[in-house]
Amino acid sequence: MHEMSLARELVRLVGQQCDQQGYRQVKKIHLQLGPFSCVAPEALNFAFDSMRTGRFENTRLEIRRIEANGSCGVCGYQESLCEAYAACAHCGGIMLPDNADEMRITELEVI
């Protein structure tokens, strides 16, 4: 459950924004995930549930996965990916996701 660390970091980062900008409540957090980032959205939601206090009491997480690009570990062939670690169409190598790790908060809805 590394999502617990990520949820805690989410609360820390957004809380810091609230302190700096004077937001009292956070209605929604828009989170953009790399296509194969090591995050299960349901586990992140579950972890975040345990942190719903104060300004995060009624916060919704809006999680969006972005499109994946990958390149073959053997021949370097590049393609957008539907599936992580699929076989390369050219040589049968394994398609490695390029933008897999991205986990970014892109927008806040605040009061």
Added chain:
Amino acid sequence: MCGTCGCGLADESADQTAGHQHETEGRRIAVELDLMARNNALAEKNRQFFDARNILALNLLSSPGAGKTSLLLATIERLKVHMPVSVIEGDQHTALDAEKIRQSCQHVHQINTGKMCHLDAHMVGHALEHLQPLPDSLLFIENVGNLVCPVAFALGEHQRVVLLSTPEGEDKPLKYPDMFASADCVLISKSDLLPHVPFDMQACRETLRHFSPQLPVFEVSAETGEGMDQWLDWLLQISDQITHPAETVA
């Protein structure tokens, strides 16, 4: 106070969170906050610590029971004639591994992660304060036994070494591809058990080759010493490349 563990140390990494208000009247605020930025910044600090002291840092990963600690003991025995070695042990609970390592290496520090399933750069940074690894040495960071969660958390290491033991089966890289895709070196451990377990070495090597044809893969046994020479040669070669880059080029 530190934001992660509340340990009372100053939090110095709060500089990557500058957002901006998109429209002054609106309630929707565009921001650019990276969830991994803080860990990555602390990993970079750890890396600077290593590089300033000429320390090669290796992150050792595997599932629980693949033989990381036994391999470390066998490696330290052979390596300590070449260079000083220190170890950071990561486990959810107990100091059992640190006690085992202490038999052959005094420079060891145990991290207990409690409920956490991985080491992060922050824990390692504090461990370094306790451990004070010697200059011109090699540091092993034995991560929590887990083939999933530790992948996303850089610790500042120079290389990731992933172990796969023969009783686990040759399909582990296919089942846990994130971990094996991030490896700089793979050790197939407990090779002495090959006659007793159904492990298809050829299939395993073929899968790993599909991740990267250049990936070094060594079959090793801490028990019999098989393959330890090749693994040690690789370690010494990497150590030369990383800690004496100018001399290697010359």
